[in-house]
Amino acid sequence: MRGSFDLSRTVIVGSPTNPNIVYGYRFPSHPRRIKIGYSSRGLSRVAEQATAFPEKPIIEFVIHDRRARTIEGAFHRALRGRQADTIGTEWFDASWGDVLAVSPVLRKASVAYNIVLGGKIIGAALLGLAGLMLYPLLLAMIAALLRGAAMVPLWDFGRDYLQGVIARPPSDSLAMARYLLRQAAIRDVPGLVHLVALVPVPLLAWLPFARVRPQAF
DSSP states (O other), X not given: OGGGSBOTTOEEESOTTOOOEEEEEEETTEEEEEEEEEESBTBHHHHHHHTTOSSOOEEEEEEEOTTHHHHHHHHHHHTGGGBOSSSSSSEEEOOXXXXXXXXXXXXXXXXXXXXXXXXXXXXXHHHHHHHHHHHXXXXXXXXXXXXTOOOHHHHHHHHHHHHTTTTSOHHHHHHHHHHHHHHHHHTTOXXXXXXXXXXXXXXXXXXXXXXXOOOOO
């Protein structure tokens, strides 16, 4: 069911254990038109409808609440002036900002979501930087291993390099990184080894996003 719609930017309010929801979704081809509806079975109803949709809908918000039917009506009344000229009464020509303007609950949840997302982006940047710091050492170690060179002296130097990254001046760490890169260059490592040594960069940067937020179903 998860593949029936896009939940990548969904703002979720309330407990997913409550199947009574108010939901809002759009189609990518009509980014300013939103459907706001009610379901007593979570997003199962949308998933069932999705088989007949011309494209995958983007779920913008899901509110879990026992008063979901009443909340749906409140949304419809607040957006009455923006009702779309289409079949049914649940479609509105309203941007995300228009929806937030009539929903304090979504405004609060959206701010929290953006704070969490910002934290994840900062964390990804810092972890990616950590992976980049590992690159010279990994490259030098792999190069030494491929050429049968002594590993212990290089590892001891690399350990000092990593342990002092935070404490020592950046210029000193940069000089040590350059030394490690020179050790790899001396051994004439192939380009593929550079790619292997860079693998930790995207892997570490991905970690803050690895845990998927629980959804409504």
